[in-house]
Amino acid sequence: MSQSQATLPLRQKIEHLEMRGITKIFPGVVANDRVDFDVREGEVHALLGENGAGKSTLMKILYGLYEPNEGEIRINGQPVRIRSPKDAIALGIGMIHQHFMLVDTLTVAENIALGLPSSRRFITDLDVVARRTLELAETYGLHVDPEAYIWQLAVGQRQRVEILKALYRGADLFILDEPTAVLTPQEVDEFMGTMRQMTRERHSIIFITHKLHEVIATCDRVTVLRNGRRVASRPVDGCTKLDLARLMVGHDIVLPKITSAPKQGEVRLQLQEVHALSERGTLALRGVNLQVRAGEIVGVAGVSGNGQSELAEVITGLRRVTQGKIFVNGQETTGKPPADLLQLGMAYIPEERMRDGIISDFTVSENVILRNHNHAPYARRGFLLHRIIAEITDRLIRLFDIRTPSRLTPAGNLSGGNIQKVVLARELSRTPKVLIAAQPTRGVDIGAIEFIHKNLLDQREAGAAILLISEDLDEVLSLSDRVAVMYEGRIMDILDAKDAERGKIGLLMAGVRPE
Amino acid sequence: MDTSQLLSATVLVGILTAGIRLASPYLFAAIGEMFGQRSGVLNLGVEGQMLMGAFTAFYVTLRTGNPWLGLLAAMAVGALMGLAMAVVSVTWRAVQGISGIGFYIVGMGLSELLFKTLLGEVKVINTGFNAVNIPLLSQIPVLGEIFFRQNVMTYLAFTLVPVAWFVLYKTPLGLKIRAVGENPHAADTLGVNVAHIRYLTVTMGGVFSAMAGAALSVANLNVFQENMTAGMGFIAVALVYFGGWRPFGVLFGALLFSMVMALQIFMQVYRVPVPSEFLIMMPYVLTMIVLVLTVGRVRAPAALTKPFVRE
Ligand SMILES: Nc1ncnc2c1ncn2[C@@H]1O[C@H](COP(=O)(O)OP(=O)(O)OP(=O)(O)O)[C@@H](O)[C@H]1O
Ligand SMILES: [Mg+2]
16 A cells, blocks of 8 residues: 555646556446546546446546556556555545545534544544635635535535545545536536636546536547547537537437427326425425326426425325325325335336435346336246346346346446436336436436437327426426426426426526516 | 332442442443444454453463453453454455354353363452542542442443543544444545454454453452353443444443343342342343334444445
């Protein structure tokens, strides 16, 4: 271990970092295949690629979390060995992970101080850490209370803590693995501001994202991976979104839109004056009224934290309704457990896929049958029918283009976007009567977005009643027959697609009712 | 003899004094176990470590006449057993519940074997840790008798509680321990060596368990018998849950348990007309009731029993 490096007072600033010929093999997959990659001081370098292309893997190698099978890393021309995050930190590399790496039960200051030597040696110096954190927060516009516990923080604030952790350690080079995937549009704007401030201070940034307009807006250079190989590396200047999409997936992308008028059927989902509490015990839903008919998509727009997550949870039976009523297919389901809703033909694409969408230690196959495992065709007389399960899973893996070494791979090992496809395969293959889709395209690549959108429209054609909750206004506008705007636990208004223009929705999202 | 005598002042003081003394082995064992669990390792081998500690301390004290040497030897043996547990549960990533039981059986069997071959019969020592009166403090009426005329091991056990609290909440090491038990991946990404921390806590846990054994064999009882701990190590594990993985919570649980234990002993001595079997059950039944009542109040460390793998 290079313990000595961590204590070296004078470290060279990272002016040029190169990864050369990096190969990483996991059982059954070549995640990186002789990849070359480099970043220069003060540069924002985008790393693009489809879900499972190997972006996170390459960055985890750079941060010392994975050992590459081959290849070398050089800093300012000198070869370096990075065997653990400790080495990476000592060299001036910081990483913000795709799935946050924070200890929920500790405070912000404790999370930042973790693993650092204390200025008082054997006693923690959290007050010093807190003070210094506030200074950094000031410089970079990352406001957060050092005394707050992580579990009390919203997603956007947690991310600030992640960035502060790296800044506090004096990182020169920041690896940002899909930092904007979980942010609201407003938070993304603030985040871009922080990134600009960071490059002004001559920090280098490696930026992974699936949102191509962010690449165009903020990056100097872009490297594209496909199936573990580098397929392009070029300046962003002069590139269009379409160029980038083509590089990523190898063909042109056209996102589908609704064109046909809805085949308005009977009311499948109805909410009457629904109230519910949030995780923290505050009133999250304050009397929601909503109807979704068979064959239509109702989009729910709103700034995150205005009750959208809770709305999905009360409908699917995961959160208690404190007041009001819910009907599915005309039957009252208020207070019914999720299993009963399943019987009524409800399907759910949850927002937190790692927590609510899959069991990560279970195989892809097991995750796919999770909902129906005790019925035909998967089981008979209490026994699982493995041959049939295998056939169906393999078919779904092909149909939904799930990139996995096999159906027996633990779902937790898949890349973020492919985990989402496992959830989709399970939920959509049941031809649901009512579908609740919460942030269905969060963190998935542009090709997969096209695929998911097409599937939602197909379900609509097939007569499903779909509630689409999304923070991506483009997504809501291009897929919805009607748009409901949520603000502070209520539905401000429901607009027909033809009247739903951006400006109007923006005002409603801010709680202003246009005259 | 009748029940009213049990309520006299002298008897009450006697019960409290005994209760404090009886708490010391539970405190050592439970605080040690608490550190292990806080870092994510469940060690069910406490009982076996206690028995080995009790035997080693007793045997060395018997041979040398010096209980400090006995204590040191016990600590060394405890460290070895803790280290072995760490190898199995951290490096080999064995299922912790089962490997712990394995160490319990090994400790019990080995202490029995050593007892039979090296001692052969139950012996008593008079060179154990005797009661030490703390100057001035021991003169305070009632309180002096209860708290300040105890043996060294008892003083040590009670000092351990605030020290443990300080280490856990006020030092960088304690921060690492808490982080590793909650989210080892997060700690890992900040360069904290998860395995090192767990090795440290589990090995220290072994040392403390062995001290718990020594508190029995060379301080409280001055005798070694086969399986003399009779489940105390498992009670210590329960006390960690009971105490909500916090040092003062553990202290509260240990005191509650040992006080009821002392009461029960005095009730037997004074022949309270209740079958002794019921009296002996009392502390255990109480523990179960309180455990059931407190369940869900505090959450266990999130990574408890989960081996850490980076990939
Ligand atoms: N720990 C692991 N064990 C086995 N396979 C893995 C592991 N981590 C990643 N993989 C595989 O390596 C490939 C690359 O995954 P990686 O997470 O790097 O993709 P990504 O480009 O970050 O995708 P996304 O955009 O979905 O996050 C995938 O096929 C994935 O299944
Ligand atoms: Mg990734």
